[in-house]
Amino acid sequence: MVHRTDTRRRMLESAAELFRTQGYHATGMTQLVSESRAPKGSLYFHFPGGKEQLAAEAVRLSGERLAGQFGELTANAPDPATAIERIVTALAAALSESDFRSGCPIATVALEATDSALIREACEQGYESWLHHLSAYFTAHGLAEERAASLATVVLSAVEGALLLARTRRDTAPMEAIAAHLHTTVEREFA
Numbered sequence: 001m002v003h004r005t006d007t008r009r010r011m012l013e014s015a016a017e018l019f020r021t022q023g024y025h026a027t028g029m030t031q032l033v034s035e036s037r038a039p040k041g042s043l044y045f046h047f048p049g050g051k052e053q054l055a056a057e058a059v060r061l062s063g064e065r066l067a068g069q070f071g072e073l074t075a076n077a078p079d080p081a082t083a084i085e086r087i088v089t090a091l092a093a094a095l096s097e098s099d100f101r102s103g104c105p106i107a108t109v110a111l112e113a114t115d116s117a118l119i120r121e122a123c124e125q126g127y128e129s130w131l132h133h134l135s136a137y138f139t140a141h142g143l144a145e146e147r148a149a150s151l152a153t154v155v156l157s158a159v160e161g162a163l164l165l166a167r168t169r170r171d172t173a174p175m176e177a178i179a180a181h182l183h184t185t186v187e188r189e190f191a
Helices: 004-022 031-034 042-046 050-077 080-097 109-110 116-139 145-169 173-189
Strands: none
Touching: 004 031, 004 042, 004 050, 004 109, 031 042, 031 050, 042 050, 050 080, 050 116, 080 116, 080 145, 080 173, 109 116, 109 145, 116 145, 145 173
16 A cells, blocks of 8 residues: 555655656646656645645755755865865756756746745745855855855856756756856865
């Protein structure tokens, strides 16, 4: 027998991947249920707020996962410049391995679902958690809080733009370019 929490988890996992690769509006309820191998009617049982609630929770899950990856990639880096380069390289590899379907786990939804306060807030929380992680990392390595927050914004904005451009071009060259540029920029901040 499939446990209730297992069905809910599968639905979240499937939704996170579908929203990341094809977006909020292109992902239908039937597809969400089918891809997660969930019984009919289970979407509203587990997510009484429907697709909107499922999307918000899936975005939160995706945001938390990427924040965890940031933590893993920065934890043993010899310096902040290398840490950022590792993050960009990992994101580029994931994009390439997905045949350029899986860009940022939040951006696709964030660009589409601006009419939903619930989804917009989940997207904002995801971005804020990434910014907080990067800023705290830079501060821990000696940058003043204000400067660390500014650098985190620059890094995240560059990465997001490069992911979008790389996905559109189906080429990781934009990611490679910003990896090199951000390495130099971050290195300069800590010199």
